[in-house]
Amino acid sequence: MKAFEWSAASSVEDAVKLLAAVAADDPDESPRPLAGGQDLLTTMKDRITRPKRVVNLKTIPGLDRIQFDPAGNAKIGALVTLHQLESDAQIRANFPGLAEAARSVATIQIRNLGTVAGNLCQRPRCWYFRLENVICLKKGGSQCYAATGENKYNAIFGGGPSYIVHPSDLAPMLLALGATLSITGPNGNRQLPLEKFFTTPRGGDLTKENVLADAEIITEIQIPDSPLANRSTYLKFKERSSLDFAMSAVAAAVELAPDRAVRQARLVLGGVAPIPWRVPKAEAALIGNPLDDRAASAAAEIALAGAAPLAQNAYKIPLTKALIKRALTQLKS
Ligand SMILES: Cc1cc2nc3c(=O)[nH]c(=O)nc-3n(C[C@H](O)[C@H](O)[C@H](O)COP(=O)(O)OP(=O)(O)OC[C@H]3O[C@@H](n4cnc5c(N)ncnc54)[C@H](O)[C@@H]3O)c2cc1C
Incomplete structure (x- = not known):
């Protein structure tokens, strides 16, 4: 691990000041906020990230609370x-x-230490990205080695020029629930729908996975109490039954009308794209129909229609279809 300066923040404003005070030409050397440290310290040990300063957020009081307002909307502190x-x-x-x-x-x-904001901001798990001596596209190199190499775990949607998948399990579900982030940085506070937070390799800075600017930190995640919220589920398929990242996952939430027809639906896929992958055409196909096996199968087919698998990951197509069908079937009761 490269030597770094350690600072403990006393408030959100203090954290932003501490992060903004150190300039770095190389983005991998920019100061970084530290929460549970489950991912940041691993990337530092592997020299993927070499921050000049690490700012501990855990010394900021009050960011570790779950609160509900009288309308039932949730406010989840970043820590x-x-x-x-x-x-x-x-x-x-x-x-x-x-x-x-x-x-x-x-x-x-890991769940005892890992925080909500840290989970959303964790870096990809692609083998090539995680190998210290491989300078892949995401680390400023010229090639995505997964494109033609070992790509069993990589993207079937939204890939190119890099084919990472987003590793967070919370992200697809929070997106399905319509979450919004509170962000504080040198230019003040902003509210950002989670839907606008993640960036595809083609649509943003290739070396990042989200739109957070230097010295910006997430302070809170808000989730509206919508009619979708309490009919929601998350299904994840992993290779090892003990602990593992998703090979594919589905976050599903539906609102049913009194006649049991679907009034609203949200379907977001995990483990298959560089961002949590919403499938709006499949959601639309569910609206107005009873949530039966036929509707679930049709939605699954539509959801996977645009998939573009690499040499080793076409298995994700039937796997994800099965997860969608299972999730929707679960939500009908
Ligand atoms: C063995 C192992 C298995 C895992 N399996 C899974 C899994 O199956 N599914 C899954 O979703 N995750 C998994 N994880 C990831 C784990 O959940 C995350 O590492 C953890 O949630 C990150 O949270 P943290 O608080 O430790 O973040 P840190 O490691 O402290 O930070 C992670 C990143 O987020 C940034 N950050 C932290 N807090 C903020 C903030 N408030 N604002 C802005 N940036 C911030 C940091 O600078 C860093 O870049 C696994 C991790 C390990 C080590």
């Missing part, structure tokens, strides 16, 4: 851990899919 999320009674009752997504992450030890 809330995945374990807090999965075990909070009101989250489990009002946003069951979110509790399931949190519970699907790794092990209890």
Whole structure:
């Protein structure tokens, strides 16, 4: 690990000042906020990230709370851990899919330390990206080695020129629930729908996965209490049953009318694209129909229609279809 300066922030404003105070020409050397450290420290040990300064956010009071306003909207502090999320009674009752997504992450030890904002900002798990000596496209190199190399775990949607998949289990579910982020930076505060947070390799800076500017930090995640919220689920397929990242995952949320027809639907795929991948045509196909096997199968076919698999990952197409069907079937009862 490269030597770095350690600072402990006393407030959000202090954290932003500490992050903004150190200039770095190389983006991999920019100061970084540290939450649970589960991902940042690994990338530092592997020299993928070499920040000149690390700013500990865990010393900021008040960012570790889950709160609900009288209308039932949730406000989740950036430092809330995945374990807090999965075990909070009101989250489990009002946003069951979110509790399931949190519970699907790794092990209890990792969920005890890993935070919500850190989970959204974690770096990709592509083998080539994680290998210290491989300078792939995302690390400023000229080639995505996964495109023609080992690509079993890589993208079937939204790939090119890089084929990473986004590793977060919370991201697809939070997107399905219509979450918004509160962000603070040197230019003040901003609110950003999660839908606008993640960037595809083609649509943004290739070396990043989101639109956070230098010295900006996420302070809170808000989730509206919509009619979709309590009929939500998260299904994840992983290669190892113990702990693993998603080979494919589905976040689904629906609102049913009194006649049981679908009034609203949100379907977001995980583990298949560089960003959580919403499938609006499949959502639209569900509207107005009863949530039966036929509707679920039709939505699954539509959702995967545009997939462009690489040499080793076409299995993700039938796998993801099966997850969509299973998730929708679960939500009808
Ligand atoms: C063995 C292992 C298995 C895992 N399996 C899974 C899995 O199956 N599914 C899954 O979703 N995740 C998985 N993870 C990832 C784990 O959930 C994340 O590493 C963790 O949630 C990151 O949270 P953290 O608080 O530790 O973040 P950190 O490691 O502290 O930070 C991660 C990144 O986020 C940035 N950051 C942190 N907080 C903020 C903030 N408030 N604002 C802006 N930027 C911020 C940091 O600068 C850093 O770039 C796994 C991790 C390990 C080590």
